[in-house]
Amino acid sequence: MKIRKIILISFTTTLLAACSSGDNVKEKNIALIDNYIEAVENLDYQSMEALLDENYLGLGPSYGDSIGKTEAVENWKFLAEHLYKGVTYNRQRSVAVSVPDGENKGDWVSNWAELSIYYKDLPDTVTIWANTIYQLEGNKIIKSFTFYNEADALRQLGYQF
Numbered sequence: 001m002k003i004r005k006i007i008l009i010s011f012t013t014t015l016l017a018a019c020s021s022g023d024n025v026k027e028k029n030i031a032l033i034d035n036y037i038e039a040v041e042n043l044d045y046q047s048m049e050a051l052l053d054e055n056y057l058g059l060g061p062s063y064g065d066s067i068g069k070t071e072a073v074e075n076w077k078f079l080a081e082h083l084y085k086g087v088t089y090n091r092q093r094s095v096a097v098s099v100p101d102g103e104n105k106g107d108w109v110s111n112w113a114e115l116s117i118y119y120k121d122l123p124d125t126v127t128i129w130a131n132t133i134y135q136l137e138g139n140k141i142i143k144s145f146t147f148y149n150e151a152d153a154l155r156q157l158g159y160q161f
Contacts, residue, residue, distance in 0.1 A: 027096075033141075
């Protein structure tokens with residue numbers, strides 16, 4: 001009976017340690033994405049650049065859209081200088097997963113949010129629902145897929161289709 005209890009306690013302890021270890025990785029990955037989102041909101045280009053891997057690849061929102069690290073940071077700088085007053089992530093949530101094998105093996109964080117985009121020369125604010133899925137490796141973002149309805153954003157700015 002005593003050995004059975006020791007085995008049960010040992011198994012339970014090992015299981016809890018493994019679960020909490022996985023949870024710690026997920027929490028760390030979500031924190032990395034939270035830091036990136038904070039950098040975007042604060043137009044902190046140095047932090048954005050530090051969080052993106054040298055071989056970063058951003059995809060979306062349209063099929064065929066892609067951008068590398070240098071272009072991504074320069075694009076944010078251009079938008080902030082010429083178009084945006086700011087971007088705010090409202091009601092955002094993130095979930096972290098680890099894909100154990102296959103083509104998309106690795107650590108991922110999916111962030112979905114209601115975003116408000118404030119323009120410099122327009123009285124309008126555009127509100128969109130966006131989902132970005134980030135792949136992480138070595139405490140850096142190596143890939144992202146961004147999805148939102150571009151037509152809805154343009155409609156809110158007064159464009160008619």
